[in-house]
Amino acid sequence: MSPPSQYLIVSAMLFSVGFAGAALRRNAILVLIGIELMLNAANLNFIAFWRCGAHPEALTGVMFTIFSLAIAAAEAAVGLALIIAVYRHRRTIQLDELESLKG
């Protein structure tokens, strides 16, 4: 196995675990953790391709990962605030009980 592909395979496994969690768990906080895991898998891909790419001195992957980290922090803050607001109104964060818009 070539050096970059082992990192890419770890990233693929992390992404699939996060995707399964985000798709199947019914707690909103766990769905958010799954989304964070998928974002982290993408970051690992950026770093691996930066290290194995043609021009690692350009630091493109590193810069992209730093901005991605900042955006993930903002997303987590807003997502958790939304979860708290929903909990205050409905007294639950189980996603299958939040069905008042369901047709």
Added chain:
Amino acid sequence: MPNNIPFYLAAAVTLGGAIAAMSLRNLVHCALCAAGAFAGLGAIYLQLGAEFVAAAQVLVYVGAIAMLIVFAILLTRGGKVKLTARQTAPNRFVGFLIVLLVCASLAGSILRSPSLQARTLALPEVTAPAQRIGENLMTAYVLPLETVGLLLTAAMLGAVVLAIREEPEARLRSEPTAQRRQALEEANIS
């Protein structure tokens, strides 16, 4: 490959933490395992020579986001989750199937890619020193940096607005009803 043992250790911590975070019952345990997965990913970044990103990963994910998740769990009293019947066996089977399908399709294309097989890791002296990252942030990436600052400010304000208690609005809503009740009482008296 004996020199790859640190990588396998970090990958095992990352994937084990992720799987535990997505499958455990207790939400506090899930948050702890997710923090472990983020820390393992930071170790992988260190092995890849991205020291600044590893430090930022530990600061942002293990420090801030895991704390936020724990606070959200405590504020929503989610530590004790009552189990519904649908949360058990078929769910776990479908989850395993999804993991297998997504992982097989991604890993199959990674392993069969000819351009990836030709690549090797860059020379070990190629790293990302913090000084060059700072120079890049202040020159080529200054517009994205300012945009991210604006985004973080907006996200912070939005989180405060979303999570704040709605007491002034509730008082406004209760005042007309009090007036209406008074008017009704006056109408009853007359």
